[in-house]
Every structure is written in structure tokens, then in C-alpha cells.
Amino acid sequence: MGKPFSLILLFFAIISTFDSYGQRKNLQAKSISENISIDGKLNEAIWNTAPVATDFLMLEPDNGRPISPNKKTDVRILYNNDAIYVAAILYDDEPQKILKELTQRDNFGTADHFGIFINGFNDGQQDFRFFVSSSGVQMDCLATEGGEDYSWDAIWDSEVSITEYGWVVEMKIPYAALRFSNDEKQTWGLNFYREIKRDRQKYTWNLIDMKIGAALPQTGQLEGIENIKPPTRLFFIPYSSFYVENNKEGTDNKFKAGMDIKYGINDSFTLDAILVPDFGQTKYDNVVLNLGPFEQQFNENRPFFTEGTDLFNKGNLLYSRRIGGSPSTYLYSSDENVIASNPSTVNLINAIKISGRTSSGLGIGVLNAVTEKTYGTLRNTQTNETNRVVVEPLTNYNILVLDQRFNQNSSVALVNTNVTRNGEFRDANVSALVYDLNTKNNKFNLTGDFKYSYINEYGDNDNLNGINTAIQIGKKGGKWRYNTGATYVSKEYDANDLGITFINNFHSGYVNLGYRILNPNSVFNTFKINTNYYAEFQNTTGRLQKGEINIDFTSTSIKNDYYAISVYISPLETYDFYEARVNERFVNLPKNVYSSFYFSSNYNRKFALDLNPYFTVTSEENRVSYGLKIAPRYRFSDKLLMNYMIEAYNQNSDRGWVAFDGDAIIFAERDRRTLTNELGLKYSMNPKMTLNLAARHYWSYAENNQYLTLQNDGSLTSNSTFTVNKNSNFSTWNFDLSYSWWFAPGSQISVLYRNNATDSRTEIDRRLGNNFKNLFNNNLNNILSISVRYFIDYNSIKNKF
Structure with a gap:
């Protein structure tokens, strides 16, 4: 471990000298005592006395270009002991052309949008984002560098109005919808967002430089909020x-x-609990005819298991459909006169999760769920007698995450998942060390993990201990981007009790190279081309399981139509060790070429x-x-x-x-x-x-x-x-x-x-x-x-x- 670790430190010592982020804009919030009516009209005189955030810059497609004078955007912020108030005037020289489709909450649709991004700890780690469309629809999410979680819903007020000079947004965001410290004087990370849908243009107040690999640290600052307390x-x-x-x-x-x-x-940690859950109205699963050796993986549609789960997804050890999913054992009978009946799911009794992050950047997450004892039935067709047999005992599912962030863009996490089944049934425990290290300017990145699984089969002295480890290093900022990585998974590795693992017993390596334009040209608004070389070998025999050369091209035309072409070439015969359903048996797979073309016309059009x-x-x-x-x-x-x-x-x-x-x-x-x-x-x-x-x-x-x-x-x-x-x-x-x-x-x-x-x-x-x-x-x-x-x-x- 000593030499590789020394090389990692040397790598970051060399490249940590790169430039940091650009200048951060500042906005002063103004304290008020009078009432503000949220009606989208800005009738209160106090709005005219508040400092203005303006001079927006384009995020996409022409990153960094100033917004045109006829699309000028002015934003002001007021606050009192209960909430902050936001007023935005979004000028438009053709207000009759503003797109304003009505949608459900959290669906952006074909409409203009205004948004505010707030980081109460000003640490570049997590934004609370609030959007409102020109038709008055609210969208909100928790945002990290891992993505935006729109299953999170806060309680806040907003109204919009279309005017002869554009449109107006008025918002009230209670402090209960935010997270911030107990400090007497607050300094928050802040950015504003505007999307002009008919032009497919997105703007922010503080520049988000697309040459830099991380967006969250590139915010302005909100100052002037004093003597408030988290409710x-x-x-x-x-x-x-x-x-x-x-x-x-x-x-x-x-x-x-x-x-x-x-x-x-x-001020940092939240407990969520569901008592006697009901998921009867969640979206149906898109079931398919599955003739392969692996189970079909379904999306999670239950709000409790999708909202605020960024921490729990560290290391990819959680497949939450296991909780309340199919029983872990399957009832069958070799007697042709006996019919076995198996339940398709197990009832969830209750679940809780605790998550948050300290002021020092330590994220802590605990998720615990309990499912009930579940029976299958054997019925004798001759005597009509029935016998109930336990197919899943009372079971406890638990996941613990400790995630330390530092330098606003790097993290090291420890993750543990545990499934304990009552009685003479299988138990499982999986632990992981996960790291994501970035240079100060977010252009270079080192990621990886080490996972260890332990399976306790009741009555089996040969309990399984397996490992899964991966490492990747590369450049993720600028026009040219590249990375290389390797993975090793032992034969005994098994994370399927609370996660999902399709294959093990292999090692692999890859190289990836990509090029993109950062600003539009005369043909394309966006353009990316990427090539990947991947090889995967079975550990026991050394046979090639997968060998591919991939080329992907994606672009958006100046008319905002989207095009994508993919070509995946497997130039060598490979070996499938899973289709046979017998350990160490394999079937030969032929050389092949896969190709696809994808076209998506501009959704601004009616058709x-x-x-x-x-x-x-x-x-x-x-x-x-x-x-x-x-x-x-x-x-x-x-x-x-x-x-x-x-x-x-x-x-x-x-x-x-x-x-x-x-x-x-x-x-x-x-x-x-x-x-x-x-x-x-x-x-x-x-x-x-x-x-x-x-x-x-x-x-x-x-x-x-x-x-x-x-x-x-x-x-x-x-x-x-x-x-x-x-x-x-x-x-x-x-x-x-x-x-x-x-x-x-x-x-x-x-x-x-x-x-x-x-x-x-x-x-x-x-x-x-x-x-x-x-x-x-x-x-x-x-x-x-x-x-x-x-x-x-x-x-x-x-x-x-």
C-alpha cells in the first residue's frame, strides 16, 4: 500500500497548483419588519430599496456570454425572522413568445424558469434549489455533484405574473425549508438561474465555468442576514x-x-420516519420477458427511498427495492401432487433514516427498515390440505454512511450495509471505503473504492468473504477529457442482500478519451465525441469475458435538435460464464458490432x-x-x-x-x-x-x-x-x-x-x-x-x- 499511496500524494501535490475558481459575486439581503404579499406584483415599496443582483452570464450553450440587454434580469432579496423573500424581474422584449406549459410539480416541461440556489453553510457541497416556471409551477431539489434529487419537496410560496416587459417572480422560502448554522451573521452560497426556453438558453448570476468539472462551488455569496435562528x-x-x-x-x-x-x-441533521407505509399508488414497473441469467432491475418509485438518499448511494451498495421486495427463499415441491404458492413481495413494517452533515463536512447517514415474517403455502391437490412455510423471516435492513468532505470538492466515505434475518436464515454484511479526490480547480480526478462482503449461511461452515475494488484517474475539465481505470472482483464477493451485483470473479481495465466544444459554432450548439477501450477477464481461467471498442458522438444543432450515434465493436470471441447457470461453465460468444442512431427534435415545437x-x-x-x-x-x-x-x-x-x-x-x-x-x-x-x-x-x-x-x-x-x-x-x-x-x-x-x-x-x-x-x-x-x-x-x- 505504501508505494501506490505515495504516488497518489505526489500526483495531487503536483497538480494542486492549478488555478482556483473565479471571482465570487456578493449580494446584500435587506432586513424587513413589514408584511410581504406573495402575489407576483412587487407592490411593496421596500423592494425598491434592496440591492440588486444583475448582469447574468450564459451557462449554456455559449458559456460565459453576457445576457443581452433586452433579457436583463434583476433579483432582490429581503428577510425577516421567518423566511427570505425573493423578487425577480425577468425582462423580455417579446413577452408574447414566453413559453409557459403547465405541468405537475417538479416537471420543467416547455416553459421559462427562474431559480435560486442556496447553500446555507457556504461549503460548495449541497444546494437547496427552488425553481418556478412562467406558468407558476414549482420545482425544488437537493443538488450535489452527484446530481439533483427532485423527490425532495419543501414547503414554500411563489407567484408569477406576465407583464408587458417580460415576467415577474415573487417567492417566500421559510427557514424550515433550508439548512444553515446558528451563527449570528450568516454568509450563504448563492446563485440565481434563468432559462429562456424558446432560445434554449440558460443563464446564472455567478458564472459557472463549464471548463471546470464541478458546478456547486462556483457560487456567489449572500450576506447581510443577521440574528435569525433555525426554526x-x-x-x-x-x-x-x-x-x-x-x-x-x-x-x-x-x-x-x-x-x-x-x-x-x-441545524444539520434530519430524521425521516414512515409508520405503517403505503406505496399502493407508486408507478408500475415496466416488466419484460426476462430469459437471461440475471434478475430484472427496477427503478425505485417509493418516495421515502428516493428522497434525500445521496449519502446512502455512496459506493453503490444500496438497491432499495430489496427492502419489501421478493422473499430471500423460494418454496417448491418435488411431489407432483403438491402445489407451491410463493408471495411476490414482503410487507414493510416501518423505516427510518437520519442524515445530515456537520460544519466540518462530515456527512452521517443511517437508514433502517424492518420487514415482516412472510409465508408461502404448500397445497396437496388430493387431500386439499395446506401447510404454511416461512419464506422470509422478520428481517432488519441497515445502512450506515460516514462521508468526510474537504476542499469543497473531495470526499472519503466509509459505508456499511447489514441484513439480519431472524432464525435459521442467511445474514449478510458489506463494507466499503470510497474516495473521490479532485484538484482545486476540479480538472483532475482520482476515484476508487474497496469493498468487502461477508455472507453467513446458516449451518454452513464455509461462509463467504469477498472483495471488490476499483480505481480511476483522469481529467474531467476542459475540451479534452480522459481517464483510465481498473477493477478487480473476487469470486466470493456478494452484495445482493441489500445491493445488486450481477457478476463477480473478474478483473477489467479501460481507457476513455473524449473531446467536446465549450461554446457554440456555426453548426453545433453542443458537440461531444468519446471513445472507450474496455477489456474484462474471468479470474479463474483468464478468458476474455468482454472486449469492446466504443465510439459515441452526441450533438445539438443550432436549431436545438439532438443527434447521437454509437458504435460498439467486439472484435474478439468472448466467453459468457453466466448464461449456462452452472459454476465455471461458459458459452462462446461471437464477434459482433452494435450501432445505434438517436434523433430528438426540439421539444419547443408543438410536434x-x-x-x-x-x-x-x-x-x-x-x-x-x-x-x-x-x-x-x-x-x-x-x-x-x-x-x-x-x-x-x-x-x-x-x-x-x-x-x-x-x-x-x-x-x-x-x-x-x-x-x-x-x-x-x-x-x-x-x-x-x-x-x-x-x-x-x-x-x-x-x-x-x-x-x-x-x-x-x-x-x-x-x-x-x-x-x-x-x-x-x-x-x-x-x-x-x-x-x-x-x-x-x-x-x-x-x-x-x-x-x-x-x-x-x-x-x-x-x-x-x-x-x-x-x-x-x-x-x-x-x-x-x-x-x-x-x-x-x-x-x-x-x-x-
Whole structure:
């Protein structure tokens, strides 16, 4: 460890002499005692006495160019003991052309926007960002260098008005929506943002230099706020939900009630808890026909597990769908007279998380969740007797993160995940050291991690200990960017109890080189080209698992249409150690070339189109695949938007595992066809009331042309003795019609009608109408649900008690 660590220190000692950030602008906030009416009109005379932030500079596409005089932007800030107040006058010489689509909260849509970025600790680590559109829709997020988290929602007020000279924004942001110290005199990191949608131009008050790899430290400063105290941050969000479900089994009614609690432990740390959770109205999963060796990975749609989880994602050890997901064991019977019934999910009893960051930059995060004991059922078809068997015991999930940030742009983190199952079941523990080190100007970067997993299989003396480590070094600022890295994962590494790991037992290396323009030219607003060289080897045999040369080109034209071309070349035969489903067995994969083209027209137009053809050719005769995705969208008005997507994907002479026949591993040469249709409609009555429709039909089948036997050398030979029908014909349907009304700050009524159906069989019928008939005939499930959530701020009710 000594020599590599010394080289790392030498690297940063040499390049730490590069220039730092540019000059930071300053704005003085003005203290007030009078009331401010949030109406978007700026009628109060006090606004005229406040200092002005102006002289905005372009963020994109022509980074650094001053805003034109006819788009001048002036911003003022006032404050009292409860909140800060923001007034922005956004001049526009053509106010009739201001785009102002109505959307749901946190959806930017096709509209102009104004935003304020606040960092109460002025440490360049995390922004609280508040946006409002020209139609009055609010967006807010927590922002780190890892991205923006729009699942975070604060309670704040805003109003806008369109004027003859542009538009006006007025905002009130309570201190309860922010984080800052107890200091008598406050100095906050501050930036303002303006987007002129019809020109696809974005501006900030303090310049964010795109040549620098980090944006958050490039802020101005807000001064002048004195003698304020962080309020008690205690919020209760009780809810109640009612469900009516109808299917071929009959009709069932269900009532649920519970509460979310948010408590500010101090000025930096927050506790979130859910008591008796209800996720019945979360978005449906886009299930597919999965014939591969790995599970399908789904997006997390539950708000508790998406909001404010930046800390918990350190090291990529958390796949939160494990919590309340499928049971860890699967019930089956070798007796043909016994039918096994397995639950698809496990109920979540409760969950809490505590997260925050100290004034010294130490981030601390704790997430804990408990799921209930869950049973599967065995039923004897002859005696009709049933027997319940535990498939998942009472289980505790825990993740702890300690993340020390320094120099405003670097961090070292320790992460631990633990899953403890009651009784004679498997337990798991994974720990990680994660580092992200950047030079002062953010142009050069060193990242990496070391992960260690320990699996305790009950009754098994051979418990597993595995490691996973990676390192990357490179340049991430300027026109030319490059990096190189390597990864090693041992055979025993397993993070799947609370994370998700598809492959292990390999080592890999890569080199990446890219070029981009930082300012528009006569042809492109943006232009990037990137090439990557990647090689991955299986540890035990040293065989090449993956070897690719990738070239990616992306650009935006001067008319703001987006183009992308990708070419991935695998020039050597490789070996797949997972498709066979048997340890150390592999199948040979042919040389291949994948290519795709993507076009997305400017969404400012009423009619826009996304187009994506793609194909793969291989060195094996007739083994090709090709697909086409077409997604038109039409904006009928500022209130009504329609999206549609159709995708067809064909795979000819695909080869994959289908069964075991004694000791033989049976593959099939098969033709696969997939057709996906999706429809979305959005009708926004006003900024707080929206009607949404989402529908998806997915149909995929795999028809086996011949069976093959896998040989020890990875080749496949013809098999004429295996005759079991292993065809797959899978269809699924999802339909959601929802109404959402934010009837008070943080309070919502939502009504959802949902129906869904799934059909899986071995008979192949290529007629779309017949597949629809089979899908809807016997198994359509209908759900009507009504949910009410009400936001209660302790500060607003404490005097009443």
C-alpha cells in the first residue's frame, strides 16, 4: 500500500497548483419588519430599496456570454425572522413568445424558469434549489455533484405574473425549508438561474465555468442576514387510503392509515420516519420477458427511498427495492401432487433514516427498515390440505454512511450495509471505503473504492468473504477529457442482500478519451465525441469475458435538435460464464458490432419526434438483431400534452439457456420478437391540479427453432433428444388514470384508477389480436384508490396547544 499511496500524494501535490475558481459575486439581503404579499406584483415599496443582483452570464450553450440587454434580469432579496423573500424581474422584449406549459410539480416541461440556489453553510457541497416556471409551477431539489434529487419537496410560496416587459417572480422560502448554522451573521452560497426556453438558453448570476468539472462551488455569496435562528423542523404528514380491488377472484376492500414524520434533530441533521407505509399508488414497473441469467432491475418509485438518499448511494451498495421486495427463499415441491404458492413481495413494517452533515463536512447517514415474517403455502391437490412455510423471516435492513468532505470538492466515505434475518436464515454484511479526490480547480480526478462482503449461511461452515475494488484517474475539465481505470472482483464477493451485483470473479481495465466544444459554432450548439477501450477477464481461467471498442458522438444543432450515434465493436470471441447457470461453465460468444442512431427534435415545437433505430450483427451466420423506437409527442396547448412510443425489436437466431436435462445443459437457437406500446396524456388544470393517463402494452415471444447441448469448450452441438416445449410467449398490460390536487401546502388528494394483466404461456401465436384476447380474458385486475395526505408544521400549531 505504501508505494501506490505515495504516488497518489505526489500526483495531487503536483497538480494542486492549478488555478482556483473565479471571482465570487456578493449580494446584500435587506432586513424587513413589514408584511410581504406573495402575489407576483412587487407592490411593496421596500423592494425598491434592496440591492440588486444583475448582469447574468450564459451557462449554456455559449458559456460565459453576457445576457443581452433586452433579457436583463434583476433579483432582490429581503428577510425577516421567518423566511427570505425573493423578487425577480425577468425582462423580455417579446413577452408574447414566453413559453409557459403547465405541468405537475417538479416537471420543467416547455416553459421559462427562474431559480435560486442556496447553500446555507457556504461549503460548495449541497444546494437547496427552488425553481418556478412562467406558468407558476414549482420545482425544488437537493443538488450535489452527484446530481439533483427532485423527490425532495419543501414547503414554500411563489407567484408569477406576465407583464408587458417580460415576467415577474415573487417567492417566500421559510427557514424550515433550508439548512444553515446558528451563527449570528450568516454568509450563504448563492446563485440565481434563468432559462429562456424558446432560445434554449440558460443563464446564472455567478458564472459557472463549464471548463471546470464541478458546478456547486462556483457560487456567489449572500450576506447581510443577521440574528435569525433555525426554526424547529418538525413535520407530521398523516395519510389515509382506501382501495377497492376487483378481479376474477372477487372484490376486496382495504383501508390504510399511517404517518410520515420529519424532524430536524439540529441545524444539520434530519430524521425521516414512515409508520405503517403505503406505496399502493407508486408507478408500475415496466416488466419484460426476462430469459437471461440475471434478475430484472427496477427503478425505485417509493418516495421515502428516493428522497434525500445521496449519502446512502455512496459506493453503490444500496438497491432499495430489496427492502419489501421478493422473499430471500423460494418454496417448491418435488411431489407432483403438491402445489407451491410463493408471495411476490414482503410487507414493510416501518423505516427510518437520519442524515445530515456537520460544519466540518462530515456527512452521517443511517437508514433502517424492518420487514415482516412472510409465508408461502404448500397445497396437496388430493387431500386439499395446506401447510404454511416461512419464506422470509422478520428481517432488519441497515445502512450506515460516514462521508468526510474537504476542499469543497473531495470526499472519503466509509459505508456499511447489514441484513439480519431472524432464525435459521442467511445474514449478510458489506463494507466499503470510497474516495473521490479532485484538484482545486476540479480538472483532475482520482476515484476508487474497496469493498468487502461477508455472507453467513446458516449451518454452513464455509461462509463467504469477498472483495471488490476499483480505481480511476483522469481529467474531467476542459475540451479534452480522459481517464483510465481498473477493477478487480473476487469470486466470493456478494452484495445482493441489500445491493445488486450481477457478476463477480473478474478483473477489467479501460481507457476513455473524449473531446467536446465549450461554446457554440456555426453548426453545433453542443458537440461531444468519446471513445472507450474496455477489456474484462474471468479470474479463474483468464478468458476474455468482454472486449469492446466504443465510439459515441452526441450533438445539438443550432436549431436545438439532438443527434447521437454509437458504435460498439467486439472484435474478439468472448466467453459468457453466466448464461449456462452452472459454476465455471461458459458459452462462446461471437464477434459482433452494435450501432445505434438517436434523433430528438426540439421539444419547443408543438410536434416533436424521437427516433432510435439500432442493430447488432455477429460473426455467426443469421445471428442478428435490430430494432426501431419511434416516440412522437404533441402539445395541444399549455395544458394538454400527449406522448406515444412504439418499439419493435427482433432477434434472429439468438442463443440462450432453456433447461437442464440430467447433467446436460440445454440451449436453444430461437427467434425473439418484442413489441412495446406506451401512451401518456397530461392535462393540467392549474399549477396544483393535474390529470394523468399512462398505459403500456408489452408483448414478447421466443420461439425455439432447435435445441443445442453446451460442450465443455463452450461450443454448442445439435440435440435431437430433448423435446420439451420451452417456448415463451409473454404479455403484460398496465393502465393508470390519476388525478392529483395539492389542496394546501404539502397536502395532496390523489385518486387512481389502475388495471393490469399478465399472460404467460408456451404456445406461440403471432396474431396481436389473439394475444390481447388472452391477456384480458381471465386475469384483468382493477383497482380504484383514494389517498389523502395532510402536511402539519409544528410551528403553525404549537401555539394552539
